[in-house]
Amino acid sequence: MHIPDGYLGPATCGFFYGLMMLIWMAASKIVKKTLKAQQAPILAISAAFSFVIMMFNVPIPGGSTGHAVGGVLVAILLGPWAACIAVTVALVVQALLFGDGGITAIGANCFNMAVVMPFVGYYIYKAISHNAPFNSNRKVIAAGIAGYIGLNAAAILTGVEFGLQPWLHHTAGGQALYCPYGLNIAVPAMAGEHLLIFGWIEAVVTALVVKYLKKQAPEFFEEG
């Protein structure tokens, strides 16, 4: 889901950089008010976890690969704004150091995986686990569902960003200038593989880690 350089045109790249500037500013203001000093190490571990879990490429035999992101997990632990910061750092390091995701696409990649994913997942978790006791199975299942939907929301939005490119930028002869696949191909491709395979991996990872931490370290959760 890491959009490389060259797949998004300048309009899309610029739009998402601008949007992310505003979101990053809001995130730092809000996190400054809410993050407790003892949570700082958890934020670092969360970002590191997100970084390394994205290296676990899962193959579709003979097809493509995908991976979990951990964005919903971090949001359940520390809230969606802190998750935005943690996943952003992981994505920026991946782009600059490892060429995983383009530098022109950092804004878009961050919006998909560090904003849409944690926020969608967080509110779904909240809705499903509303009023459930802290250690209940409902919270664990809610975490899994939230992970599944959060990753898919990000994947489908990525498909939309890819798919808009041939419509936004093409030569007079009709050749695409950037991503060559339109919405009719990009969205079903991104949605299909994440709904069928990668979303379930995100669901299992999110649910298992939430279950473990609820037992081992209840103090880590922002909901307390």
Added chain:
Amino acid sequence: MKTTAKLWIGLGILILLSPLGLILPEHFKAGDAWGEWGIDTIKELVGYIPQGLEKLSNLWRAPLPDYAFRGWEEKGLPHLSFAYIISAVIGIGIVVVIVIAIGKLLSKKED
């Protein structure tokens, strides 16, 4: 043992296991992630190289491209797995330093 210590150990285990993310796709003959193809693959897929894509695709020379050392592209899986682990260690080290710094700037002082 403190839970944070356990989590750091867990991260260490994930780092050591990370080459699975390289070996499994190779074993099951899975290609690039959707929309993350190189120039040559794009040409095979659509029959031409989009002009803008060609221009931008070489914009950035990452020091450790695809979590490997430059010039190691032709090496076998054991070498690439080693480079993958080193990449994970370096990447996580940098991520942790940045987030701790951000955490220091943003977190409330203890009363």
